[in-house]
Amino acid sequence: MPKPSIWNVAWLKTRRSLLLVAAGVLVPLLLVNPFREMLSEDDSWAYARMVEHLLATGRYELDAWAAANMPVQIYLAAAASKLFGYSLSLLRCTTLALFVAGITSFYLLLRELGRSRAIAALTTCTLIASPLVLMLAFTFMSDVQFLGWLLLSLWLYVRSISRASVTGILLASIAAGCAIGTRQFGIAILVGLLVSWLLCHRESRLPIRFLLAGAAIPLLAAVAQIYIGLRRPTFTQAYRMAELHGFLHHSASALASEAVWRLLVILQYAGMCLIPLLPILAATNGVRSWRKYAVIVTSCVAVVAALSMGSPLTARPEAQHRGIWEPLAMYWLLPTHLHRLHWAMRLLDLGGIAGAAYLAWMLACFFRSGRWRSPAALLLAGTGGTLVLLHLSYVQLNDTYIAALIPFVLLLASGVAQRHASRGLYTCSAIACLGLIVAASLWMRAESAAQEAVWASADALLRSGVAPQDIRAPLHWAEYHGAFDDWVAAGAPGFVPSQPSDRGRDALHDPFYAWLNTRSAAAEYMFLDSAAPYNRADWQPIRTVAFRNARFSKRQLVTLRRR
Numbered sequence: 001m002p003k004p005s006i007w008n009v010a011w012l013k014t015r016r017s018l019l020l021v022a023a024g025v026l027v028p029l030l031l032v033n034p035f036r037e038m039l040s041e042d043d044s045w046a047y048a049r050m051v052e053h054l055l056a057t058g059r060y061e062l063d064a065w066a067a068a069n070m071p072v073q074i075y076l077a078a079a080a081s082k083l084f085g086y087s088l089s090l091l092r093c094t095t096l097a098l099f100v101a102g103i104t105s106f107y108l109l110l111r112e113l114g115r116s117r118a119i120a121a122l123t124t125c126t127l128i129a130s131p132l133v134l135m136l137a138f139t140f141m142s143d144v145q146f147l148g149w150l151l152l153s154l155w156l157y158v159r160s161i162s163r164a165s166v167t168g169i170l171l172a173s174i175a176a177g178c179a180i181g182t183r184q185f186g187i188a189i190l191v192g193l194l195v196s197w198l199l200c201h202r203e204s205r206l207p208i209r210f211l212l213a214g215a216a217i218p219l220l221a222a223v224a225q226i227y228i229g230l231r232r233p234t235f236t237q238a239y240r241m242a243e244l245h246g247f248l249h250h251s252a253s254a255l256a257s258e259a260v261w262r263l264l265v266i267l268q269y270a271g272m273c274l275i276p277l278l279p280i281l282a283a284t285n286g287v288r289s290w291r292k293y294a295v296i297v298t299s300c301v302a303v304v305a306a307l308s309m310g311s312p313l314t315a316r317p318e319a320q321h322r323g324i325w326e327p328l329a330m331y332w333l334l335p336t337h338l339h340r341l342h343w344a345m346r347l348l349d350l351g352g353i354a355g356a357a358y359l360a361w362m363l364a365c366f367f368r369s370g371r372w373r374s375p376a377a378l379l380l381a382g383t384g385g386t387l388v389l390l391h392l393s394y395v396q397l398n399d400t401y402i403a404a405l406i407p408f409v410l411l412l413a414s415g416v417a418q419r420h421a422s423r424g425l426y427t428c429s430a431i432a433c434l435g436l437i438v439a440a441s442l443w444m445r446a447e448s449a450a451q452e453a454v455w456a457s458a459d460a461l462l463r464s465g466v467a468p469q470d471i472r473a474p475l476h477w478a479e480y481h482g483a484f485d486d487w488v489a490a491g492a493p494g495f496v497p498s499q500p501s502d503r504g505r506d507a508l509h510d511p512f513y514a515w516l517n518t519r520s521a522a523a524e525y526m527f528l529d530s531a532a533p534y535n536r537a538d539w540q541p542i543r544t545v546a547f548r549n550a551r552f553s554k555r556q557l558v559t560l561r562r563r
Helices: 007-030 044-057 069-083 088-112 116-128 133-136 142-163 166-182 182-199 208-233 235-248 252-283 289-309 333-338 342-369 376-394 398-421 423-463 474-478 483-487 509-521
Strands: 525-529 539-548 554-563
Touching: 007 088, 007 116, 007 166, 007 423, 044 069, 044 474, 069 088, 069 142, 069 166, 069 525, 088 116, 088 133, 088 142, 088 398, 116 133, 116 142, 116 252, 116 398, 133 142, 133 252, 133 333, 133 398, 133 423, 142 166, 142 182, 142 208, 142 398, 166 235, 182 235, 182 376, 182 525, 182 539, 252 342, 252 376, 252 398, 252 423, 252 539, 289 398, 289 483, 333 342, 333 376, 333 398, 333 554, 342 398, 376 398, 398 423, 423 539, 423 554, 474 483, 483 509
Parallel strands: none
Antiparallel strands: 525 554, 539 554
16 A cells, blocks of 8 residues: 555545644744844843843842743743753744644644544634734743643643543643743633533532642642732832722722723624634524524624723723724734734724624524533633633733633634535635735734844944943833833832823833833934935934845845934
């Protein structure tokens, strides 16, 4: 019998699901190129500094900017740095490693839940295609690292519960402990485990020793997180605790309004990941058509109303929705990266509204069906529901936080797709997934190339003896080189600890950014695109660095020195 070959059509048909997932992972890796000595426009710089501090002193210490405690992420990166040498590229690769682990775990979880290879592969590819997940995978943020540990633990828990394996549940508890050690909200896994044990049918309930084996390590990790947070809070942690205290002491009606707004906006952002699956969802007939479309239309109206009203307490002005034609209600990752692509933000916004409507319909069907009473479904529903509740009650809500909720949405969608996906609809969704991945990867590659050019130029000045404060560099470069520490050391000018943030104002970051802008205005060096105009009487070009934009056109970054 001849050995299977990748050119054998029959072999390709049986392996096409794995090829789809492999393409979804390899395409962004090849297009974006993670091996760049720069950090993206997020909080990666603070966590990178923590790794450097651990390597230099042997002590784990939170950066003054950091509010989250993430010893697992920092020690993992430090261990990799001991083996391969510290670099910003290596930090990014640790996130990508956990991204691949999470993607693999998600596929195996879908298979464990009875999904076919084809549907498991399509759903996994849809997770990769989510802009939030894909963009965060190429950072040193905790979101995707947490997602990787979360999915690994959930797959191991579900597998171990179905097989009554003590060894498996111990491994799951280790992964859950790592998830909590990466982000405190990982405590949701513990709640999901308890919900699964308490609410499942008595005949399906595992012995108490299984619950204890599965909960011991994550419980210890949760206690350690609380102890570390209370023992010696950082500058930012102390402020966030005061801010949370003020947030929770609003009136009950204000908090209820905020919770409704948050719930509906979370629904929209989670619904964005369903954009490639909308053709399949639109073709389903799982309930009577009038009931299905009543839920969908009502959900659309509710989400649009919430977006138009805006958050009553926490959203900033740049994140306010003033009608459905002003895209995206939350700020940070997507507006930071896509603010120049207004049409793309609007498409994501409208796609998220459509996805939110179908998500509400799927949730209604799920709870009506009674399928949620199995131990695995209760574990997943309890974990996902607890994550939602945590996001409703914590003072901050940024779009990056939604990444951890996306797998739970796709688990629901995979059940619908399993029953209703025809070959044609499956093909359309697979093409849409790969198209989104390619488009996002090309954009990310261009953004990374431009940032790499700025970092290379700024680092060259630094090596020549120029002080960081004399360089008008991007915000995240200045922060990586101590700008926030300098502001704190200067007495945090403009910061009033007793004056908490309210809607439209960030009492912590706004004064810091104002101080940094003032300092940067007097800097001796700055950087501009070669096509940008500048006053030649005041500035002298001294160096250029070439890079390519999203269309692969050659661009140049010019280093300018004040005359």
